[in-house]
Amino acid sequence: MSAAAERAETLVGAAVLAVAAGFLWWSTGGLGSGIGGAGQGSYALVAAFPNVDGVEKGTEVRLAGVRVGRVADVRLNPDTYYAEAELQVPANIALPTDSAALIQSDGLLGGAYIELQPGGADEMLKPGDEIEDVQGAVSLLTLMMKFVDAQASDKDDEAGR
Numbered sequence: 547m548s549a550a551a552e553r554a555e556t557l558v559g560a561a562v563l564a565v566a567a568g569f570l571w572w573s574t575g576g577l578g579s580g581i582g583g584a585g586q587g588s589y590a591l592v593a594a595f596p597n598v599d600g601v602e603k604g605t606e607v608r609l610a611g612v613r614v615g616r617v618a619d620v621r622l623n624p625d626t627y628y629a630e631a632e633l634q635v636p637a638n639i640a641l642p643t644d645s646a647a648l649i650q651s652d653g654l655l656g657g658a659y660i661e662l663q664p665g666g667a668d669e670m671l672k673p674g675d676e677i678e679d680v681q682g683a684v685s686l687l688t689l690m691m692k693f694v695d696a697q698a699s700d701k702d703d704e705a706g707r
Contacts, residue, residue: 587637589673590618593647593660594628597682600658601649607633608650609662614639617660633660633677642667646679658683 595601598620607615619632635641644665649658662677671677 588615588634589637591633591635591641591671591673591675591677592630593633593677593680594623594626594630595647595649595680595682596628598629598631598649599683600651601629601631601660601683605657606659607635607662608659609639609664611661614662631660633662635662640670641665641677643669643671643675644679645671645677646681647677648681649683651684 601617601620603617603619605617606613607617614636615634617631618634621630621632622628623630631647633647641662642665644667646663646665648661648663650661651658665679
């Protein structure tokens with residue numbers, strides 16, 4: 547192989563690695579600054595859910611469908627047996643005290659994210675405050691099993707008449 551061919555192969559390999567590194571940097575939210583990051587311009591809120599299936603550290607936090615932050619930590623409260631998610635929200639987004647946090651699914655096979663729904667109260671949540679109005683994860687498998695069970699019960703009732 548000639549020196550020019552080896553040099554071209556090295557340059558192509560370096561370009562592929564640079565693109566891969568750029569994609570990795572982009573997918574993790576850059577350096578954690580600005581919207582969607584957990585950098586200096588953010589504050590923590592806590593939401594205690596009965597079920598956080600699909601939510602883990604790094605899960606997106608969205609407001610009106612726009613990613614505004616990430617889950618910084620998920621831990622079990624041994625006193626309440628609820629899972630507490632620590633949400634990092636940009637400092638420029640003030641949420642009313644009656645806001646809600648809901649665990650949503652990104653489609654049938656997609657992952658979960660936490661959707662924030664602002665309330666209408668005059669007072670705003672402060673760093674470290676807890677979002678009281680929460681809705682935990684809904685298991686699609688459980689819903690499907692309930693539907694199948696209901697259909698089977700309906701057929702049994704019709705057959706017994």
